[in-house]
Amino acid sequence: MSLVNKVVVVTGAGFPNGIGAGIAQCFANEKARVVITDLEGAPIDETTAAMSGNVTGLVADAASQEAMSSAVDQIMKEHGRIDVLVNEAGISDPHTSFELQTRKNPVPAMNDELWDAQFVANLRTTFASSIAVASKMEDGGSIVNIASVAALGPAAALPAYGAAKAGVVHLTKTHAIEFASSRHFPYGRP
Numbered sequence: 001m002s003l004v005n006k007v008v009v010v011t012g013a014g015f016p017n018g019i020g021a022g023i024a025q026c027f028a029n030e031k032a033r034v035v036i037t038d039l040e041g042a043p044i045d046e047t048t049a050a051m052s053g054n055v056t057g058l059v060a061d062a063a064s065q066e067a068m069s070s071a072v073d074q075i076m077k078e079h080g081r082i083d084v085l086v087n088e089a090g091i092s093d094p095h096t097s098f099e100l101q102t103r104k105n106p107v108p109a110m111n112d113e114l115w116d117a118q119f120v121a122n123l124r125t126t127f128a129s130s131i132a133v134a135s136k137m138e139d140g141g142s143i144v145n146i147a148s149v150a151a152l153g154p155a156a157a158l159p160a161y162g163a164a165k166a167g168v169v170h171l172t173k174t175h176a177i178e179f180a181s182s183r184h185f186p187y188g189r190p
């Protein structure tokens with residue numbers, strides 16, 4: 001499959017040494033027109049400046065359907081279509097892991113705020129971005145969701161991260177069924 005002139009959106013790609021930037025560069029190397037999104041403009045500018053190929057950036061919160069819909073409108077205005085969405089936005093901050101068990105505290109603990117942050121950053125980003133983009137993929141397209149090996153089994157130090165990434169796996173399967181009739185393929189084209 002040729003990616004020449006395909007329009008590819010990669011969420012969470014604003015940092016030059018991040019996974020998202022690496023994914024974006026791979027698409028750019030194949031002559032795709034790449035749009036990266038992230039929460040802050042300065043890292044996006046630094047990342048796009050360091051990349052070769054046709055790469056632009058937009059500030060957009062991938063966890064917000066409203067923000068992503070606005071970004072999608074800008075992309076559609078500039079490029080006329082979106083062929084591929086890569087949902088890479090997420091966090092794995094070690095500060096959001098369980099407090100380890102000790103003799104004084106035999107039960108691991110995590111506060112609600114840290115738990116919720118993992119689900120917003122690692123699951124809602126995938127949902128909100130997919131919903132914003134899917135309706136614009138009128139001629140079909142591919143949605144690629146990035147999960148983690150942590151989705152496949154328990155990780156004692158990262159329970160919220162693993163649970164959120166397991167949600168990404170489930171959401172991918174659900175979207176595959178929901179979007180099949182409209183030719184959007186979360187796993188890529190069959």
